[in-house]
Structure formats: C-alpha cells, structure tokens
Amino acid sequence: MTTHSTTPVTVLGLGPMGHALATAFLTAGHPLTVWNRTPAKAAGLVARGAGAAADVESAVRASELVVACLMDYDAVRGSVERAPAADAWAGRVLVNLSSGEPGQARAMARWAGERGITYLDGAVLTPVATIGTPAAAFLYSGDSGAYDSVRAALASLGGSGQYLGDEAGRAAxxxxxxxxxxxxxxxxxxxxxxxxxxxxxxxxxxxxxxxxxxxxxxxxxxxxxxxxxxxxxxxxxxxxxxxxxxxxxxxxxxxxxxxxxxxxxxxxxxxxxxxxxxxxxxxxxxxxxxxxxxxx
CATH class of the missing domain: 1.10.1040.10 (N-(1-d-carboxylethyl)-l-norvaline Dehydrogenase; domain 2)
Incomplete structure (x- = not known):
C-alpha cells in the first residue's frame, strides 16, 4: 500500500459514524471516495474534495482501503455484492466497522474469503464526536496481513487502535x-x-x-x-x-x-x-x- 498520507480510502455508508470516519480520513489528507444509498449525504464531503461514487463497484475500485460503516452485517454483505467482479477487490482491504454479533463477523470473514476479498473486522468503541481525536478508540481482528497493510492509514481515525488477533469475531x-x-x-x-x-x-x-x-x-x-x-x-x-x-x-x-x-x-x-x-x-x-x- 501507499503511505499513510496518500493511501486512497473509500467509505461505504454515511450515517453519523460513517460521515465522521470519512471526515477524519479527508482531514488527514487521504484521497477519499464515498458511497451512500442516499447520495445527498455526501454533499458536504464532496465540497471539501471527496469524490462521490455512483455505485459500490466504482467506490471499491477507487481505493486500496475500503471502510464499511453500515447498519449491520447484512447491509455490508448486500452492498459488497454490488461489486461482484473479482478483480474489483484485487489489492484492496475491506475493513468492516459496522456493529454486529461475533458469529456474524466470523461468517462475514468466511464469506469474504470465499470471494477473494481481504477482510478485517473492527469495532468503534467511542462516540461520533471522538472520531479523529485522541479520545477515539478502535479494535480490529482478522487477517493480520490486512491489518499490517492498513494500520498506518487507520491511524488517521484518531486515538488508539488495537489489533486483537486472527480470530475474526474477537473485536465484535x-x-x-x-x-x-x-x-x-x-x-x-x-x-x-x-x-x-x-x-x-x-x-x-x-x-x-x-x-x-x-x-x-x-x-x-x-x-x-x-x-x-x-x-x-x-x-x-x-x-x-x-x-x-x-x-x-x-x-x-x-x-x-x-x-x-x-x-x-x-x-x-x-x-x-x-x-x-x-x-x-x-x-x-x-x-x-x-x-x-x-x-x-
């Protein structure tokens, strides 16, 4: 991957937390692409220089790091299925920061692996207002190579990020x-x-x-x-x-x-x-x- 300051990032989902994550990446200088089912939610980020993808596949192809922050794991899976082309995920890491159950995280990791998607699960432990500040806290689990490759970019979200090991459901x-x-x-x-x-x-x-x-x-x-x-x-x-x-x-x-x-x-x-x-x-x-x- 490219360096911390230049890693292209895509954020899928612009609810309050997703918007905060996208803002933190943009503020840190990452080329940012966003996708949301309601495109109007991207307006403020686009005004600051982010790109708005018309569909999930375009959003995925735009960046090396794809961060999903949607309602739940079903929503993530449904969105990812909109980018079915195997080559769309080549060289990319999907980091899921949506909330869910440990069993869902493990199932998602298996599902992603079957499709050739490099997957890392994560959890946001602090409120929206902390994102991008020293008070933010995140946990990650899953593919250790994936974590190593995106660790520097994820630091742009602020605070502390802790990797808990290869077991995909640990963060959840x-x-x-x-x-x-x-x-x-x-x-x-x-x-x-x-x-x-x-x-x-x-x-x-x-x-x-x-x-x-x-x-x-x-x-x-x-x-x-x-x-x-x-x-x-x-x-x-x-x-x-x-x-x-x-x-x-x-x-x-x-x-x-x-x-x-x-x-x-x-x-x-x-x-x-x-x-x-x-x-x-x-x-x-x-x-x-x-x-x-x-x-x-």
Whole structure:
C-alpha cells in the first residue's frame, strides 16, 4: 500500500459514524471516495474534495482501503455484492466497522474469503464526536496481513487502535460485552433516578451523588478480571449474600412505588442462584459463573 498520507480510502455508508470516519480520513489528507444509498449525504464531503461514487463497484475500485460503516452485517454483505467482479477487490482491504454479533463477523470473514476479498473486522468503541481525536478508540481482528497493510492509514481515525488477533469475531465480541456493561449501567442509572424521584429526591442533587457511586465501576472492573483469571472469589470486602439482601430492599421499595422491577428481579435471580449454590460468602466476581445457570 501507499503511505499513510496518500493511501486512497473509500467509505461505504454515511450515517453519523460513517460521515465522521470519512471526515477524519479527508482531514488527514487521504484521497477519499464515498458511497451512500442516499447520495445527498455526501454533499458536504464532496465540497471539501471527496469524490462521490455512483455505485459500490466504482467506490471499491477507487481505493486500496475500503471502510464499511453500515447498519449491520447484512447491509455490508448486500452492498459488497454490488461489486461482484473479482478483480474489483484485487489489492484492496475491506475493513468492516459496522456493529454486529461475533458469529456474524466470523461468517462475514468466511464469506469474504470465499470471494477473494481481504477482510478485517473492527469495532468503534467511542462516540461520533471522538472520531479523529485522541479520545477515539478502535479494535480490529482478522487477517493480520490486512491489518499490517492498513494500520498506518487507520491511524488517521484518531486515538488508539488495537489489533486483537486472527480470530475474526474477537473485536465484535469485545464490543458487545462492553455494550452489555454500558446498557445495563444506563438501565440501572435510569431506574435509580426513577426510585429517587418517587421518593421526592431532587434529581440534580441525586445526580451529583450518583456520579460518585457509578465511579466505583472504574475500580471494580479490573479487579473483576483479575479475580476471574486467578479463580479467587474471596468476599473480604463485600459478599453476594449482602448484595442480595440490599437488592431485596430495593425491589420492595420499587414495588411500593409501582416501578418496573424487571431488571432488578433478573439480577436478584442470579444472586439467589449463587447463594443457593453455597457462594453467598463469595465476592461479586463469582456471579459470572451463575449467569449460565438455570437456563435449561
């Protein structure tokens, strides 16, 4: 491939994230070609010097690095199928930054390989506003040769990019697990505010206090990983039994106000399984193994 500053790049898909990726490449000086099902979305980029391809095959042929950021893996596959000519992909790398499941990433890698397409899967871990800045973060997995060939160009997206190995589904697996944490945390935050409001607590004051409690996760996450790796589930600082007791009070208070307790009762069920299995005196990391229990 050509150098970082001159590698031609094509971006397929100009939703908010795709547009941000394209803007970062253009700002970094890459010759840029874009394609979107709605051509009007390319107007601002074209005004800055990007080329707008009339179809996917033209977009692919224009660049050595093709970055897809579409709704999902099906959309990527459907778009790529619009450039069926084998020679259209010769010497090119397809980097898929669309969100999806690990199994879909692995299937996409197989599908691409069967068609002679050099494929790299990836995940964007930070919001649109971070793209092109030091705060951006990306994960990549799949063909190591592909990653080496486009690594310098991908650096134009800002922040840090980490390669996780040849297993194509690894980046998607990390992304979903991290989104799992975020989604559950947001649901918990919203429920906490609902309970606080039901009790007449000022939301601004509660928000300040909640920030400190939420910050505990920053310290807990690395400790969780270390405990799981070592198989050490000591409950010296906090136990599952005490957490289960506190959760019963939260559920009761929420029920008293008529609040939805679905997420709370689901969490309580996991803790109850752990206690029933004799792990009540263990620390929170022990709960991980109980998410696979009781699902027959």
């Amino acid at each position: 697996a990390y992304e979903l697990a991290l989104l799992d944490l975020f989604a559950a945390s947001v649901a918990g935050l919203a429920h906490a505010f609902a309970l606080a409001r039901a009790e007449g607590i000022d939301p601004v004051d509660f928000g300040r206090r909640a920030g400190g409690t939420g910050g505990l996760l920053t310290a807990m996450a690395p400790a969780f990983g270390e405990s799981l790796a070592a198989g050490n589930f000591t409950g010296e600082r906090a136990t599952i039994a005490s957490a289960a007791s506190a959760l019963r009070h939260i559920v009761a208070a929420s029920d008293a106000h008529g609040l939805d307790t679905g997420t709370l009762t689901a969490a309580k069920a996991v803790m109850d399984r752990a206690v029933a299995a004799g792990h009540g005196a263990d620390g929170y990391p022990r709960l991980v193994e109980h998410f696979g229990a009781g699902r027959e």
